[in-house]
Amino acid sequence: MNATHLGLLTGLALGLAVAFGGFGAFLAVLVLGAIGLLAGRYLDGKLDVSQLLGRGRG
Structure with missing residues (x-):
């Protein structure tokens, strides 16, 4: 699966969350998706x- 397919699936999931669950569901899917990505x-x-935490080499 390439980045285009992943972006499409993410957009569809966020769109469904908005359509059926409202803005709160959209934010929940967005935050959980970002955590899953990380x-x-x-x-x-x-x-x-x-x-990421700012503890670099120097």
Whole structure:
């Protein structure tokens, strides 16, 4: 699955959350999606947590 497909699926999920659950559901899906993205990138080794937390090398 490439980035275009992932973006399309994310947009569809957010659109459905707005349509059926309102703005609160939209925010919940958005926040949980961002957490899932960060967790996935960390597990894939593509996210350096020290940079994210501001604890760089120097």
